[in-house]
Amino acid sequence: MSKLPHIGTSIFTVMSQMASEHQAINLSQGFPNFPVDDRLTAILSRIAKENVHQYTPMSGLPSLLEKIAILTKETYGREIAAKEEILITAGATEGIFAAIQTLVKANEEVIILDPSYDCYEAPILLSNAKPIRVSLNNNFTPNWEVIFAAANEKTKLIIINNPHNPTGKMWAENDFVQLEKLVDAYPNLLVLSDEVYEYITFEQPHISVNHHPKLWHRSISVSSFGKSFHITGWKIGYVIAPENIMREIKKVHQFLVFSVSSIAQHALNEYIDLVDVKTLGGFYQQKRDFFRNLIKDTKLDLLPCEGTYFQVASYANISEENDLDFTKRLVTEFGVATIPISIFYANGKDNKCIRFCFAKDDKTLMQAAERLRQL
Known part of the structure; x- marks a missing residue:
């Protein structure tokens, strides 16, 4: 069955x-149909002949973790501990799956804001938990009145996606004010923030959970090198979470993939120094x-x-x-x-x-x- x-x-x-x-x-x-940066393919070609083909540490290549911590500080002003609060994942999808499987228990509820990407619901169902689908407004902004009405003591997680797939809509500062109020109202509620398009924004800058100190200890953010550097087939991303939560996510991650493509991590570790996100x-x-x-x-x-x-x-x-x-x-x-x-x-x-x-x-x-x- x-x-x-x-x-x-x-x-x-x-x-x-x-x-x-x-x-x-x-x-x-x-996914893009145009070539990736020549600098990245040159790095990949060169290091393919080097000793980069065995397992990396389970949480990720240490030097790459450090560079993600620096990038997070430069982008969002947030200091994070590279070793304890970052995890390299086999794409953002694996990060989302591992986080949900870690955090959500049977009979708990998870709020998903529709229209929503299709990878959110399956790990909730596999946890024997209940997805609560809440529609966004007709202009694809969050309807906070409906979201608050959907939340209760059984709500373990709310999944947000900003910038938003499929609509290209972005959250405003007031949306994060409301999110903070929601988290305050339910002490057991956590935020899973899908931010894979964080660097692909236009007239307005992206606002992240990583901008908001009140959310740091209650949020898991998911990022994607694949989306940012148009290398979707590499399936490599990363998760940021407070140490107590990340410790548990790593337990699930190690039995999903253990560690992520070594050559991809080594290549990105060099490339990230050359590119301006x-x-x-x-x-x-x-x-x-x-x-x-x-x-x-x-x-x-x-x-x-x-x-x-x-x-x-x-x-x-x-x-x-x-x-x-x-x-x-x-x-x-x-x-x-x-x-x-x-x-x-x-x-x-x-x-x-x-x-x-x-x-x-x-x-x-x-x-x-x-x-x-x-x-």
């Missing part, structure tokens, strides 16, 4: 398969603006994109179809693959919106836009 009976093939796999079958331009899955937002903002300009004269209605490399658009003035049918027809008739937003809701809420990934080279975006103008 399945432990996850309602989970089938993900929409990302479905749409990518359809894109391949119909020779469509794939703007569905969230503050430039990443500008790089992707050019991509965003280029794509938005290309499709501004289509019948699609573009929603604001404040961060991430995703652009949400409404097709409400094009079709009355549900978003899944519309995205499938977009592949078969127009040759562009996207993701329907309804799949990110537990209740399947359909607001006639679809998600594009604009982390693609200019040629791909121009070809997609040419097809979208035929809508």
Whole structure:
């Protein structure tokens, strides 16, 4: 009998398969199609001949942990202990899974804010706990009245995602004020903050749990080298948590993967000294603006994109179809693959919106836009 009976093939796999079958331009899955930094591949090529191929320490390469601590201090002004409060993970997904499996016990509850990424619910269910799905407002900001109403003494965790996938929305300072009030109201409540797009922000700077001292002892933040440095296939990220929580997360992590790719850690340990993460937002903002300009004269209605490399658009003035049918027809008739937003809701809420990934080279975006103008 399945432990996850309602989970089938993900929409990302479905749409990518359809894109391949119909020779469509794939703007569905969230990964770049352009080359990574030459400096990184040069480092990788060189160190591949060095003695970097055996296990690293379980929590991560010590020098890389130290550099993450420095990066966190420079970015957020937070001092963290490299050895005790950071864990290198096999991608952000493993970090999220390990944290939930560590912290959530049977019959406890976890608040998930919909639309939400699909990796949150499974580890909750595997813990025999209960996911509580709470919809964001129609503009994808948190509805704090509803969130407070959903919380109770059984709520162990609230999962937040900022900048937000799939919508590209970012939290405001007042949202963190409300989050602090929620944590104050429930002493056993912890925050799991998915911040994998933290360096891909545009007009407004990213606000992190790491900016807020009141949350430090109650929060676990998850970051992604894969997203930040567009090396998603490396599957490498990291978790920051207070020592008492991190000690327990490491117990789960060691039985999931024990340690993460040694060569990737050694390569990043050198590369992180060469790259300025503050430039990443500008790089992707050019991509965003280029794509938005290309499709501004289509019948699609573009929603604001404040961060991430995703652009949400409404097709409400094009079709009355549900978003899944519309995205499938977009592949078969127009040759562009996207993701329907309804799949990110537990209740399947359909607001006639679809998600594009604009982390693609200019040629791909121009070809997609040419097809979208035929809508």
